[in-house]
Amino acid sequence: xxxxxxxxxxxxxxxxxxxxxxxxxxxxxxxxxxxxxxxxxxxxxxxxxxxxxxxxxxxxxxxxxxxxxxxxxxxxxxxxxxxxxxxxxxxxxxxxxxxxxxxxxxxxxxxxxxxxxxxxxxxxxxxxxxxxxxxxxxxxxxxxxxxxxxxxxxxxxxxxxxxxxxxxxxxxxxxxxxxxxxxxxxxxxxxxxxxxxxxxxxxxxxxxxxxxxxxxxxxxxxxxxxxxxxxxxxxxxxxxxxxxxxxxxxxxxxxxxxxxxxxxxxxxxxxxxxxxxxxxxxxxxxxxxxxxxxxxxxxxxxxxxxxxxxxxxxxxxxxxxxxxxxxxxxxxxxxxxxxxxxxxxxxxxxxxxxxxxxxxxxxxxxxxxxxxxxxxxxxxxxxxxxxxxxxxxxxxxxxxxxxxxxxxxxxxxxxxxxx
Amino acid sequence: xxxxxxxxxxxxxxxxxxxxxxxxxxxxxxxxxxxxxxxxxxxxxxxxxxxxxxxxxxxxxxxxxxxxxxxxxxxxxxxxxxxxxxxxxxxxxxx
Numbered sequence: 001x002x003x004x005x006x007x008x009x010x011x012x013x014x015x016x017x018x019x020x021x022x023x024x025x026x027x028x029x030x031x032x033x034x035x036x037x038x039x040x041x042x043x044x045x046x047x048x049x050x051x052x053x054x055x056x057x058x059x060x061x062x063x064x065x066x067x068x069x070x071x072x073x074x075x076x077x078x079x080x081x082x083x084x085x086x087x088x089x090x091x092x093x094x095x096x097x098x099x100x101x102x103x104x105x106x107x108x109x110x111x112x113x114x115x116x117x118x119x120x121x122x123x124x125x126x127x128x129x130x131x132x133x134x135x136x137x138x139x140x141x142x143x144x145x146x147x148x149x150x151x152x153x154x155x156x157x158x159x160x161x162x163x164x165x166x167x168x169x170x171x172x173x174x175x176x177x178x179x180x181x182x183x184x185x186x187x188x189x190x191x192x193x194x195x196x197x198x199x200x201x202x203x204x205x206x207x208x209x210x211x212x213x214x215x216x217x218x219x220x221x222x223x224x225x226x227x228x229x230x231x232x233x234x235x236x237x238x239x240x241x242x243x244x245x246x247x248x249x250x251x252x253x254x255x256x257x258x259x260x261x262x263x264x265x266x267x268x269x270x271x272x273x274x275x276x277x278x279x280x281x282x283x284x285x286x287x288x289x290x291x292x293x294x295x296x297x298x299x300x301x302x303x304x305x306x307x308x309x310x311x312x313x314x315x316x317x318x319x320x321x322x323x324x325x326x327x328x329x330x331x332x333x334x335x336x337x338x339x340x341x342x343x344x345x346x347x348x349x350x351x352x353x354x355x356x357x358x359x360x361x362x363x364x365x366x367x368x369x370x371x372x373x374x375x376x377x378x379x380x381x382x383x384x385x386x387x388x389x390x391x392x393x394x395x396x397x398x399x400x401x402x403x404x405x406x407x408x409x410x411x412x413x414x415x416x417x418x419x
Numbered sequence: 420x421x422x423x424x425x426x427x428x429x430x431x432x433x434x435x436x437x438x439x440x441x442x443x444x445x446x447x448x449x450x451x452x453x454x455x456x457x458x459x460x461x462x463x464x465x466x467x468x469x470x471x472x473x474x475x476x477x478x479x480x481x482x483x484x485x486x487x488x489x490x491x492x493x494x495x496x497x498x499x500x501x502x503x504x505x506x507x508x509x510x511x512x513x514x
Contacts, residue, residue, distance in 0.1 A: 118436075119432055121431045121432060173491075173492055174492050174494050174495060176494060177494055214475065214478060214479065215479070217428055217459070217475055217476060217479065218428070218459050218460045218479055219428045219429050219458065219459070219460060220429075220458065220460030220461060221460050269460070269461055272429050272430055272431055272458055273430075273461070275431050276430050276431055276435070276456060276457075276458075279431070279435065280435055280438065280456055283435050283436075283439060284439050284442070287439055301432075301433075301436060301494065302431075302432025302433050302436065303432070304427055304428055304429070304432055304433045305432075305433050305436070305493045305494060307428070307473070307475070308473035308474060308475055308490075308491050308492075308493070309491065311475050350429075
């Protein structure tokens with residue numbers, strides 16, 4: 001038995017990390033076994049979800065290339081792409097995820113930045129981004145990637161929560177927490193922009209949207225529906241004949257578009273189920289460690305905590321960001337930018353909402369609309385700049401790259417390439 | 420055993436936070452319950468005693484006889500504790 005081989009299998013390694021988390025919480029043996037297995041299954045589900053999403057979304061690239069008259073490229077087989085993807089960075093990503101949190105705790109303990117980032121799903125995928133950037137951009141050994149990456153993640157987690165904190169006072173409600181979310185940059189920029197251009201007296205939340213738009217809060221069905229519509233548009237523009245001949249293997253274009261959209265829904269369902277199984281067992285450990293080591297710290301929580309008080313901003317922000325992202329996609333196509341990108345719907349929804357909430361808090365309606373529109377541009381152009389730097393992490397970034405990924409990612413990637 | 424669901428839009432962030440808080444409250448009170456975090460889109464509502472979520476999402480929950488707890492402010496542990504213990508008392512009295 002080769003122990004090293006076991007530990008460099010990301011799913012097993014993740015299981016070990018979670019088991020330590022459960023030990024810290026002094027769980028019973030039964031809870032430890034079930035929690036650890038759940039986490040490993042969750043990790044493998046995340047991989048399966050990404051594979052499904054790649055399967056759904058890859059044909060978009062071929063069709064968009066046709067629409068913008070760009071050279072079509074052979075699409076890699078999905079298996080090959082995804083097997084190489086998370087697994088290649090999985091080991092370093094898993095350790096960066098665990099140690100990065102500890103760096104955050106230490107920074108909060110010993111520096112004036114008393115903020116602890118508790119949105120583990122954000123740091124999990126950010127750890128993957130850092131692992132990918134360092135692996136693609138440098139020839140450092142895995143050991144070096146792990147400690148440098150952990151420092152980077154720890155600093156990011158601490159400072160991103162700290163940056164948003166001063167803006168929380170503009171948000172109505174509870175001020176005992178800050179946001180720990182990968183939209184931190186747009187929360188800050190949108191908040192500043194709102195101050196500059198808007199008037200917070202013209203509160204967007206005074207407008208009530210029709211109740212039937214409420215279904216958009218059911219993330220999975222709403223995003224699946226929008227993806228089906230997006231597929232229908234793209235297949236129409238690419239041409240029915242082209243689609244049936246080259247893309248859908250003779251399946252009717254409309255049926256194909258609907259099925260691909262539904263497949264996207266399957267992919268995000270698998271992905272979020274996986275993330276949930278993986279992290280529900282870890283998060284209580286994070287809370288416990290934070291409370292024990294830095295009792296006077298401010299926790300960084302997940303963005304949707306703000307949604308109940310901001311139903312209008314959530315919907316308006318999503319639509320503004322989506323429109324901006326689609327415009328950005330068309331602009332990039334027209335100038336024949338070599339990387340074909342399309343809006344990442346999950347980030348567009350959540351971070352569009354973030355931008356609108358903070359823009360509205362300081363600058364009312366105008367702040368919300370301008371912030372969310374700017375967010376859409378950061379998402380799409382940033383994604384286009386980011387993808388060349390992340391190697392096989394591309395599929396994940398096409399689905400999940402939020403403003404902090406698309407803003408800091410290309411800068412870090414570019415800097416690494418200068419050496 | 421009591422079955423409790425905590426629900427949010429994606430079932431990844433806020434609902435896990437609610438689960439952590441709920442478990443902390445139940446543990447302090449010595450109440451045994453199974454708490455699961457789920458997303459509003461794929462949740463099942465059979466064999467559930469209590470559902471904890473936000474007012475905007477609770478409107479979307481159909482076909483359930485579980486007791487609903489609505490929280491506007493998800494970080495407000497005191498309100499959660501009061502509502503939760505009250506609902507558990509109701510359920511126990513009903514049995």
